[in-house]
Amino acid sequence: xxxxxxxxxxxxxxxxxxxxxxxxxxxxxxxxxxxxxxxxxxxxxxxxxxxxxxxxxxxxxxxxxxxxxxxxxxxxxxxxxxxxxxxxxxxxxxxxxxxxxxxxxxxxxxxxxxxxxxxxxxxxxxxxxxxxxxxxxxxxxxxxxxxxxxxxxxxxxxxxxxxxxxxxxxxxxxxxxxxxxxxxxxxxxxxxxxxxxxxxxxxxxxxxxxxxxxxxxxxxxxxxxxxxxxxxxxxxxxxxxxxxxxxxxxxxxxxxxxxxxxxxxxxxxxxxxxxxxxxxxxxxxxxxxxxxxxxxxxxxxxxxxxxxxxxxxxxxxxxxxxxxxxxxxxxxxxxxxxxxxxxxxxxxxxxxxxxxxxxxxxxxxxxxxxxx
Amino acid sequence: xxxxxxxxxxxxxxxxxxxxxxxxxxxxxxxxxxxxxxxxxxxxxxxxxxxxxxxxxxxxxxxxxxxxxxxxxxxxxxxxxxxxxxxxxxxxxxxxxxxxxxxxxxxxxxxxxxxxxxxxxxxxxxxxxxxxxxxxxxxxxxxxxxxxxxxxxxxxxxxxxxxxxxxxxxxxxxxxxxxxxxxxxxxxxxxxxxxxxxxxxxxxxxxxxxxxxxxxxxxxxxxxxxxxxxxxxxxxxxxxxxxxxxxxxxxxxxxxxxxxxxxxxxxxxxxxxxxxxxxxxxxxxxxxxxxxxxxxxxxxxxxxxxxxxxxxxxxxxxxxxxxxxxxxxxxxxxxxxxxxxxxxxxxxxxxxxxxxxxxxxxxxxxxxxxxx
DNA sequence: TTGTAAGCGTTATCAA
DNA sequence: TTGATAACGCTTACAA
Numbered sequence: 001x002x003x004x005x006x007x008x009x010x011x012x013x014x015x016x017x018x019x020x021x022x023x024x025x026x027x028x029x030x031x032x033x034x035x036x037x038x039x040x041x042x043x044x045x046x047x048x049x050x051x052x053x054x055x056x057x058x059x060x061x062x063x064x065x066x067x068x069x070x071x072x073x074x075x076x077x078x079x080x081x082x083x084x085x086x087x088x089x090x091x092x093x094x095x096x097x098x099x100x101x102x103x104x105x106x107x108x109x110x111x112x113x114x115x116x117x118x119x120x121x122x123x124x125x126x127x128x129x130x131x132x133x134x135x136x137x138x139x140x141x142x143x144x145x146x147x148x149x150x151x152x153x154x155x156x157x158x159x160x161x162x163x164x165x166x167x168x169x170x171x172x173x174x175x176x177x178x179x180x181x182x183x184x185x186x187x188x189x190x191x192x193x194x195x196x197x198x199x200x201x202x203x204x205x206x207x208x209x210x211x212x213x214x215x216x217x218x219x220x221x222x223x224x225x226x227x228x229x230x231x232x233x234x235x236x237x238x239x240x241x242x243x244x245x246x247x248x249x250x251x252x253x254x255x256x257x258x259x260x261x262x263x264x265x266x267x268x269x270x271x272x273x274x275x276x277x278x279x280x281x282x283x284x285x286x287x288x289x290x291x292x293x294x295x296x297x298x299x300x301x302x303x304x305x306x307x308x309x310x311x312x313x314x315x316x317x318x319x320x321x322x323x324x325x326x327x328x329x330x331x332x333x334x335x336x337x338x339x340x341x342x343x344x345x346x347x348x349x350x351x352x353x354x355x356x357x358x359x360x361x362x363x364x365x366x367x368x369x370x371x372x
Numbered sequence: 373x374x375x376x377x378x379x380x381x382x383x384x385x386x387x388x389x390x391x392x393x394x395x396x397x398x399x400x401x402x403x404x405x406x407x408x409x410x411x412x413x414x415x416x417x418x419x420x421x422x423x424x425x426x427x428x429x430x431x432x433x434x435x436x437x438x439x440x441x442x443x444x445x446x447x448x449x450x451x452x453x454x455x456x457x458x459x460x461x462x463x464x465x466x467x468x469x470x471x472x473x474x475x476x477x478x479x480x481x482x483x484x485x486x487x488x489x490x491x492x493x494x495x496x497x498x499x500x501x502x503x504x505x506x507x508x509x510x511x512x513x514x515x516x517x518x519x520x521x522x523x524x525x526x527x528x529x530x531x532x533x534x535x536x537x538x539x540x541x542x543x544x545x546x547x548x549x550x551x552x553x554x555x556x557x558x559x560x561x562x563x564x565x566x567x568x569x570x571x572x573x574x575x576x577x578x579x580x581x582x583x584x585x586x587x588x589x590x591x592x593x594x595x596x597x598x599x600x601x602x603x604x605x606x607x608x609x610x611x612x613x614x615x616x617x618x619x620x621x622x623x624x625x626x627x628x629x630x631x632x633x634x635x636x637x638x639x640x641x642x643x644x645x646x647x648x649x650x651x652x653x654x655x656x657x658x659x660x661x662x663x664x665x666x667x668x669x670x671x672x673x674x675x676x677x678x679x680x681x682x683x684x685x686x687x688x689x690x691x692x693x694x695x696x697x698x699x700x701x702x703x704x705x706x707x708x709x710x711x712x713x714x715x716x717x718x719x720x721x722x723x724x725x726x727x728x729x730x731x732x733x734x735x736x737x738x739x740x741x742x743x744x
Numbered sequence: 745t746t747g748t749a750a751g752c753g754t755t756a757t758c759a760a
Numbered sequence: 761t762t763g764a765t766a767a768c769g770c771t772t773a774c775a776a
Contacts, residue, residue, distance in 0.1 A: 023534070023535065023536065024455065024535060024536065025510070025513065025535055027752090027753055027754085028753070028754070029753080037762080037763085038762070038763045038764080039753085039754085039763090040755085040756095040762075040763055040764080040765095041761090041762060041763070043754070043755065043756095044761095044762085047755080050761095051761055051762080052761070052762085053761065053762090056761085056762085068531055070507060070510045070511045071511050071753090071754080072450065072511065072513060072752095072753055072754070073446075073511045073512055073513075073754095074445075074446035074447070074449050074450050074457065074512070074513060074753080074754090075446070075450045075752070075753035075754040075755090075768090076753080076754050076755070077446050077754090077768095078444065078446050078447045078450070078753090078754075078755095078768045078769055078770080079753080079754045079755040079756080079767070079768045079769095080754080080755055080756090080768085081755080081756075081768095083396065083397075083768085085446065087512075094477070095473050095476055095477045095480065096473050096474045096476075096477040097473070098470070098473075100473070101467050101468050101469070101470075101472070101473030101476075102468045104467055104468075104473075104492075105466070105467045105468040105494060108467065108492070108493065108494065109494075112493075112508075117491060117508060117512065118492075119489060119491065120476075120480070120490075120492060121480070121484075122477060122480065135442060136489060138397070138442045139442045139443055139444065139445045140445055140446070140459075140489065141397065141444060141445075141446060159440055162395070163395065163396060163397050164395065164396070399768090399769055399770085400769070400770070401769080409746080409747090410746070410747050410748080411747095411769090411770085412746075412747060412748080412771090413745090413746060413747075415770070415771065415772095416745095416746085419771080423745055423746080424745070424746085425745065425746090428745085428746085443769095443770080444768095444769055444770070445770095446769080446770090447752090447768070447769035447770040447771090448769080448770055448771070449752095449770090450752045450753055450754080450769090450770080450771095451751075451752045451753095451769080451770045451771045451772075452752085452770080452771060452772085453752095453771080453772075455752085
């Protein structure tokens with residue numbers, strides 16, 4: 001390229017060019033030229049540094065606006081002392097799920113208020129995908145990481161922390177590493193569900209839960225056992241089934257529970273997949289409004305007023321805000337090394353089956369659907 | 373800082389240091405020092421440039437691995453000729469919705485295969501938020517933009533295009549600007565719904581639609597009118613209601629339709645909010661299995677085998693892949709300026725109410741729920 | 745095949 | 761209050 005690097009410019013720099021005539025994004029040098037000052041002064045203005053005459057400041061801002069100037073954050077971050085990129089990484093299991101997308105939305109809103117951007121990735125529950133995403137985010141020099149962890153070992157994140165990238169786990173703790181974590185109160189959630197059903201006169205309350213190897217499932221299963229102990233004597237061990245992986249597992253298990261004598265009059269489901277299978281089974285037996293069901297996890301069905309289905313929901317805004325809050329706290333005070341473990345209460349949303357025609361007690365989330 | 377910038381290093385550089393002992397991410401200079409070569413050679417290896425001895429290559433790769441080196445993409449992008457950042461921006465209305473999050477997932481997978489990252493933002497349907505997000509993405513120098521457009525004027529994007537950032541609209545065209553766009557075939561979707569109901573013996577098919585000012589709603593309303601013209605004479609104009617904004621509007625409108633004589637025996641709903649209101653009304657009248665309903669947009673209810681509810685769904689994978697495909701095509705051939713308008717067919721998923729106990733014809737999307 | 749020097753757009757240093 | 765100059769981590773140009 002020739003010494004005069006104006007070759008790719010449409011208008012000569014000496015005249016004030018109309019907006020957007022550059023083939024490439026304008027730089028502070030372009031702004032400086034238009035404002036008739038040095039690029040350092042432009043930098044001062046754009047970074048709200050002191051010691052700039054108001055008149056000069058206005059001239060620079062005008063020039064920047066006229067050119068549609070936007071700071072190149074890449075160039076900014078490599079030069080600045082703290083190397084900060086004003087971005088954080090978030091790894092979820094599957095962004096296409098309701099939990100992950102709502103969590104992401106909350107985190108993004110939190111970050112955007114602080115002029116940070118969120119890079120998101122889906123691990124699909126696979127550790128190698130998680131590590132690949134962390135590596136990708138690391139290339140982008142994210143200032144911090146929020147991770148819904150997958151797999152048996154997250155000690156690899158220790159290196160990132162030592163380099164100044166704080167890590168906060170969400171929904172379950174990382175393994176083989178000590179770090180901040182924000183989880184739902186899964187155990188209490190199931191206890192609330194059982195208590196709710198008992199308060200409505202149910203004495204035979206069945207439970208369908210997931211695998212003990214899954215952190216949240218284990219906590220929920222423990223919650224059911226705890227509730228059983230609380231009401232000792234009035235529960236039947238034959239009414240508990242755990243280890244379910246698919247909705248079809250729950251479908252079959254529900255049919256088996258219903259075939260028992262006496263059969264449970266109410267069922268608590270440990271997650272949405274299980275709820276789906278259980279509802280199919282109840283439908284098949286024509287028991288949809290006869291057997292009470294409390295599901296776990298947020299469920300669109302409940303918001304549409306599905307009769308007879310109550311749900312224990314995650315408080316996703318609280319989870320997201322706590323996690324993001326912890327991360328930004330670490331970003332501001334990198335010295336503080338206490339590992340916090342925050343447990344967020346769940347919410348029981350009752351949907352009594354006795355009033356199927358009524359409006360749902362909680363207004364449906366109008367914005368949770370695509371309405372284009 | 374002193375001339376020796378090793379001050380913040382824990383181990384001296386002359387000894388091979390164990391992994392992760394730097395307080396900051398390692399640079400190519402760190403790798404070069406460990407491999408005993410120059411940083412240029414390291415760059416060559418990392419960029420797969422020719423003319424490197426295999427032995428040297430191996431030494432560099434070993435050193436990089438030992439240090440946990442990751443290329444700083446920020447530094448890379450500001451220097452490289454094309455200024456590419458290997459990232460694209462995606463603006464949706466609300467990431468917390470099923471449509472947006474599934475679309476985002478598809479786009480991310482497409483981009484990740486090409487080693488690109490996706491920055492996502494939610495406009496909430498507000499033009500000023502959309503512009504703020506575009507500005508933020510512009511600071512990050514995204515290589516291209518995918519936009520679900522909001523508001524009356526998107527000509528501001530012209531400047532970005534002229535600077536080499538291609539734009540592809542999704543779900544509806546941008547206004548006051550010519551650009552590529554990928555949309556669902558909303559009109560045909562409603563026609564399919566009407567045809568489906570007619571084929572099942574319905575002759576009084578009602579319709580509840582959204583506001584004409586909304587692009588997709590207008591197309592769907594037009595689809596119903598077209599279907600009406602196709603079957604001239606057998607339709608009752610009193611069975612169409614449009615302009616609905618909330619589910620409560622649809623709730624009331626449905627009750628009004630049902631109060632007519634003769635009442636419609638089937639209803640087509642223009643979007644999910646409307647479907648929710650309609651189902652509430654049918655529930656109240658005890659007509660859930662008596663009046664057939666076809667909803668528009670993907671709907672969790674349908675996947676759980678809600679009896680009597682069929683849905684017209686977006687083909688979100690096709691939409692996302694087409695949009696991302698168009699964008700990457702533009703990135704590879706910036707000269708090609710034809711504006712493509714791609715219409716993606718919708719899918720009708722029938723859920724006959726006559727077989728409420730049966731399994732859904734399409735397997736439920738097991739992965740579409742949070743199952744933690 | 746390898747290394748030196750320059751430069752990207754920005755921020756930091758320091759002199760004017 | 762301002763600006764010349766260096767530096768960030770990397771890629772490009774070019775010389776060895």
